[in-house]
Amino acid sequence: MFNSGTVYSNFTPLVKSPVIGYRISGDDVLLILKKLTKRNFSKDHSMMKLVKLHNIDGTILDKCSVVYYKSPNSFTGEDVCEIFIHGSPLIASQLEQVFKDYKIPGFRLAKKGEFSFRSVLHNKYSLKQAKAINLIINNESFSSLEYNKKILFEGDIVSGLSPLREDIVNLFSEITASIDFVDDEDFNFKKIMKKTQIFFNNCNKLLHKNRTKIEQKNICKIMLIGAVNVGKSTLFNMIIDKERAIVTDIKGTTRDILSNQIIVDGKKFELFDTAGQRSKQGKIEKFGYKKAQKLSKEIDHFFVLKDKNTKKAELNKLFNDFNINKNFTIIETKSDQFNYNSKNIKINHYLNREELFRRIKISSIYNKYVNHKNHRLEFNSSEIEFLERILEYKIDILNERDILIIAQLMRNILDDFSYEFGYINNEDVYDRVFSNFCIGK
Numbered sequence: 146m147f148n149s150g151t152v153y154s155n156f157t158p159l160v161k162s163p164v165i166g167y168r169i170s171g172d173d174v175l176l177i178l179k180k181l182t183k184r185n186f187s188k189d190h191s192m193m194k195l196v197k198l199h200n201i202d203g204t205i206l207d208k209c210s211v212v213y214y215k216s217p218n219s220f221t222g223e224d225v226c227e228i229f230i231h232g233s234p235l236i237a238s239q240l241e242q243v244f245k246d247y248k249i250p251g252f253r254l255a256k257k258g259e260f261s262f263r264s265v266l267h268n269k270y271s272l273k274q275a276k277a278i279n280l281i282i283n284n285e286s287f288s289s290l291e292y293n294k295k296i297l298f299e300g301d302i303v304s305g306l307s308p309l310r311e312d313i314v315n316l317f318s319e320i321t322a323s324i325d326f327v328d329d330e331d332f333n334f335k336k337i338m339k340k341t342q343i344f345f346n347n348c349n350k351l352l353h354k355n356r357t358k359i360e361q362k363n364i365c366k367i368m369l370i371g372a373v374n375v376g377k378s379t380l381f382n383m384i385i386d387k388e389r390a391i392v393t394d395i396k397g398t399t400r401d402i403l404s405n406q407i408i409v410d411g412k413k414f415e416l417f418d419t420a421g422q423r424s425k426q427g428k429i430e431k432f433g434y435k436k437a438q439k440l441s442k443e444i445d446h447f448f449v450l451k452d453k454n455t456k457k458a459e460l461n462k463l464f465n466d467f468n469i470n471k472n473f474t475i476i477e478t479k480s481d482q483f484n485y486n487s488k489n490i491k492i493n494h495y496l497n498r499e500e501l502f503r504r505i506k507i508s509s510i511y512n513k514y515v516n517h518k519n520h521r522l523e524f525n526s527s528e529i530e531f532l533e534r535i536l537e538y539k540i541d542i543l544n545e546r547d548i549l550i551i552a553q554l555m556r557n558i559l560d561d562f563s564y565e566f567g568y569i570n571n572e573d574v575y576d577r578v579f580s581n582f583c584i585g586k
């Protein structure tokens with residue numbers, strides 16, 4: 146899957162930002178650093194240096210921080226350097242051009258997960274820990290984040306699969322030891338099968354307990370609806386803290402659904418901005434409004450926005466169109482402009498985010514729909530899939546009468562455990578694992 150050679154990749158996105166980071170790993174790191182900075186780095190292990198990077202023609206490419214990690218004290222176990230250029234995608238492309246211009250044999254862009262793969266190869270991390278790194282980045286919930294951090298920081302031993310692996314090793318030893326005594330009076334087939342059954346039952350129990358915990362809902366979906374021009378997109382942008390939706394005083398500005406996820410006080414939300422409702426919707430607007438209606442089944446809570454111009458009939462139509470029952474909050478907008486004398490929540494676009502969240506009670510809305518208890522997990526999602534695969538052996542083994550075949554099937558399970566933990570190197574397994582990573586990790 147991966148070849149040797151020195152590899153590089155950006156490890157931050159290539160977008161305008163304060164910094165863009167590049168990582169290089171392999172034997173040629175010092176050579177590359179020398180060419181780039183025109184200075185010697187061999188004694189400067191792990192010190193962050195402010196240096197000038199040079200183009201091939203000697204002109205300055207950037208002035209930035211560089212860290213050099215001397216093998217084996219690096220993430221990959223190889224010589225590594227990290228370069229923090231100014232966050233311009235153009236500088237990044239110039240840097241990559243310089244890398245290409247060096248024409249150093251084997252110096253190339255890293256593949257997905259190649260840095261993590263190398264760290265496994267050089268025993269810096271186990272395969273399970275490398276998988277945990279990927280899951281930490283892609284985590285959906287705080288409970289799985291905590292579980293994966295535990296594996297990464299404390300090692301394979303804390304994985305819920307470790308005790309199960311020990312059970313299968315013991316069971317397998319007992320079965321293979323008994324093979325020679327099949328014809329003896331002492332041979333107790335029933336006893337072995339009983340233990341096998343207990344093993345599978347235990348796997349099953351753990352699987353179900355943890356699967357329900359992992360699948361538990363951890364996001365609250367809120368949709369903003371209301372008449373055109375009422376201020377839905379303004380509120381949407383305020384909540385997500387980005388100028389994502391276009392805001393204008395033209396009625397019918399938003400035509401398609403926009404969605405954005407945010408985390409507020411550790412609580413995850415998905416917000417939906419929608420096309421406004423009005424009697425004379427344009428073709429695209431109507432399409433967008435219908436699309437929002439279709440999505441409404443998946444929505445937990447609606448913010449129904451109104452202002453002084455909103456008619457009762459318009460509100461009724463919204464409640465009908467979106468099939469709203471008790472899951473809504475009426476929000477009166479533009480309170481800087483209009484005087485309201487209702488008990489409804491009132492907002493305006495001058496509020497700061499903290500005050501806005503307090504008024505719209507975003508945190509208690511979350512608690513209403515999501516069980517926000519942090520569960521302690523014994524498995525991560527990839528281990529759950531693994532357990533499901535192991536349980537596929539159950540029926541075949543428990544229905545089998547030939548101890549030799551049972552032993553062979555048990556051997557397969559044991560091998561699967563070893564692949565899962567990376568005790569047996571297998572290119573297919575590595576391929577599967579690291580192809581899920583992002584480039585640069």
Ligand SMILES: Nc1nc2c(ncn2[C@@H]2O[C@H](COP(=O)(O)OP(=O)(O)OP(=O)(O)O)[C@@H](O)[C@H]2O)c(=O)[nH]1
Pocket residue numbers: 371372373374375376377378379380391392393394395396397398399400419420421422478479480481482492493494495
């Ligand atoms: N004075 C005042 N104007 C606001 C406030 N909120 C929004 N507006 C203005 O109202 C107009 C419409 O705002 P939008 O957020 O685009 O409204 P919308 O509901 O998304 O509109 P459509 O997408 O057309 O349905 C814009 O000119 C906003 O600047 C507010 O709190 N006070």
Ligand SMILES: [Mg+2]
Pocket residue numbers: 377378379390391398399419421
């Ligand atoms: Mg809008």
